[in-house]
Amino acid sequence: MKFIKTIVISATMIFSFAAFAHSGLVKSSPAKNEMLQGSPQVLALTFSSPVRLVKLTLKDGGGNDIKFGFKPKMQSSNQFSLDLPQLTPSSYSVSWMIMGEDAHKMKGQFNFMVHKAMAKATEHDHASHSHD
Numbered sequence: 001m002k003f004i005k006t007i008v009i010s011a012t013m014i015f016s017f018a019a020f021a022h023s024g025l026v027k028s029s030p031a032k033n034e035m036l037q038g039s040p041q042v043l044a045l046t047f048s049s050p051v052r053l054v055k056l057t058l059k060d061g062g063g064n065d066i067k068f069g070f071k072p073k074m075q076s077s078n079q080f081s082l083d084l085p086q087l088t089p090s091s092y093s094v095s096w097m098i099m100g101e102d103a104h105k106m107k108g109q110f111n112f113m114v115h116k117a118m119a120k121a122t123e124h125d126h127a128s129h130s131h132d
């Protein structure tokens with residue numbers, strides 16, 4: 001009985017790995033947890049295989065939706081690049097949802113941070129805030 005249980009657990013783990021490897025975000029700009037001096041101009045996402053980007057939202061530290069020109073497209077691609085408006089200093093969270101060619105949906109989320117553009121990067125003081 002114990003032997004059977006072990007097999008079931010192993011099979012579940014293998015299946016999870018397969019689902020994870022299916023298609024996912026491999027690169028972004030700004031990168032996950034990146035700290036920027038000043039507003040980024042674009043939000044760029046690279047996925048491991050062609051997908052449809054069905055949802056993409058950007059929220060500031062106060063939970064406000066930042067409007068930019070994202071519209072879901074019918075064509076699949078593994079790269080997406082969207083112009084951003086001027087972002088004020090805050091922490092931002094990006095949420096995305098993709099649909100693979102087999103209609104498999106996957107979503108994820110990452111954060112980045114915009115600091116005031118400074119003459120000297122060394123003036124940046126981390127005592128006032130934290131990053132996660």
Ligand SMILES: [Cu+2]
Pocket residue numbers: 035113115124125126129131
């Ligand atoms: Cu910082």
